[in-house]
Amino acid sequence: MSLAESRPRPDGPVRGRPRSEAVERAILEGVMKLLEDGVPLAELSIERVARTAGVGKATIYRRWSGKEELFVDVIRAAEPPDPELPGTSMRDDLVVLLESLRQRGLLSRASVIMHNAYAQMKSSPKIWTAYHANVIRPRRELGREVLRRGQLNGELRADVDLDLANDMFVGPMLVRSVMRPDADLPEGLAEEIVDTVLQGLRPVSSTFS
Amino acid sequence: MSLAESRPRPDGPVRGRPRSEAVERAILEGVMKLLEDGVPLAELSIERVARTAGVGKATIYRRWSGKEELFVDVIRAAEPPDPELPGTSMRDDLVVLLESLRQRGLLSRASVIMHNAYAQMKSSPKIWTAYHANVIRPRRELGREVLRRGQLNGELRADVDLDLANDMFVGPMLVRSVMRPDADLPEGLAEEIVDTVLQGLRPVSSTFS
Missing domain, CATH: 1.10.10.60 (Homeodomain-like)
Known part of the structure; x- marks a missing residue:
């Protein structure tokens, strides 16, 4: 989808x-x-x-x-709109997706109301389920679609599970934007995460050891 | 520390x-x-x-x-104890750290009480702050220490920011264990994440392209 x-x-x-x-x-x-x-x-x-x-x-x-559905729409109206993907490469699309998560994190820090709204939402299973179905699931599907195209055009290893790959790109940004309110969210973080996950953290000299 | x-x-x-x-x-x-x-x-x-x-x-x-301090101790008493690190390599230490996050995620799924306790804790800024200072911060420091040793012994790229590297290893597991209650937490996931983050997601043939 x-x-x-x-x-x-x-x-x-x-x-x-x-x-x-x-x-x-x-x-x-x-x-x-x-x-x-x-x-x-x-x-x-x-x-x-x-x-x-x-x-x-x-x-x-x-x-x-x-009230659950109403509340989810209130959150959606306050959030930045979902981004347009450039479609030039998997790498570029991933950067745009992660950048929108960064923007959402900045919004939650700048706005006490949004911060509280997210927190309350997570402690209400019904609202969280509605938010998950209407916002998070389509967003995840979009990420998987981008990764699938990357496997087809050779940008992404073919042997990696798409769900795990998605969590590897999205996880570091989510941890910073959602779970660690004290963490840095500097400009350029989306590019840095995407490029570092693609390259890997092992020193290049030992790639073939 | x-x-x-x-x-x-x-x-x-x-x-x-x-x-x-x-x-x-x-x-x-x-x-x-x-x-x-x-x-x-x-x-x-x-x-x-x-x-x-x-x-x-x-x-x-x-x-x-x-009651904030009391509640944090209740959570700590119910959680699995922090793991002993084998110290054989950065890779092995990271696997043990991620495995303990996986166990915590499994516990939160198996126990409705723990699940609700975590959710309520997050909606109380005072308790969350106490939990952060007493549990999360020492755990993060331990992760940074493991990564620092990895940079010294050549297992980890020297040019990568330790905080970002930490989020890259821990993020995918946290996303699955804490944020996505529907996600798989199979045995072996800790190894898979650590090894995949080390290797990177770019196909090997294009490593030097």
Whole structure:
């Protein structure tokens, strides 16, 4: 599945007239406002969102099946959009994918609200499952697709498991952007990780030892 | 700092007579019991722990400065102990370090309580900070030390940043054990990651292209 095919999501809100889009935006902003005010996810009810956004509860339920789906859309709206891949080489595509993870990490550091939103999301199995299905799984599929093309054109070893290769490229960036809030996320990190994983960490002189 | 030097922790409970150890164990087990009963971290007070363990609040405060430190010790007691490094080579030491992360991942999958404990810990900045200082930081230091020795004996490229190298070995295992509960954690994964990161993912024929 390509990124393009993954949008619009089948379980996302159905987009209608401009009026409808404005309502949708008001609802998403309403949730964001509650998060900014420090309301914990557990206390964030559809009723409260409706009151904050100035709409009826039915208006929300017409668009989202529950607060989990609504919350995932709030996160998606706040995140940088998924990147366009240059398609010039596996290496270049991987750099763009890792760069978007770096940007997401920088956003989570710059915004206390987003940081808390991610943390709360991970402690709610239902929301995490929804986020995983709608955001993470398509992103992983895209990564696998890039690696598959790399195996076909000879940029990637043919004998390596694609899932493991994906974790080897993505893992170091995820560890830094998500798990180690104190870690450096310097410009050029995406290139450095991709090129170092391709080359390997063994000294060149002992490659054939 | 070596792993040995990191224990006993300066802010951990002071061990005394056997009687004292039994009390300590009763307290740690009391917290575990509350977690098993599904009590969320936010509702887990020292008073409630004292009641469950059948001790006075003062007995707990004599050993731990607060519920954050107590909770981190509960997690540590439930986790597999930090591994002994064979010291035969950087490669072997790294395999043992990654294998202990794999074991921790398997534990978190096998035990709903541990899984929830980790999730709740991450949503509490104070507890996460205590866990980071007492568990994660010493473990990272140990990894850096192993890599430093590898650079000295020629197993690791001399031009690579040690922090980045650490993330490259540890990242793929952490992604699988902590972030992707659906991912495979097969036996032999530690060896596979270490050897693949050392060798690199570029096909051998194009190493010098």
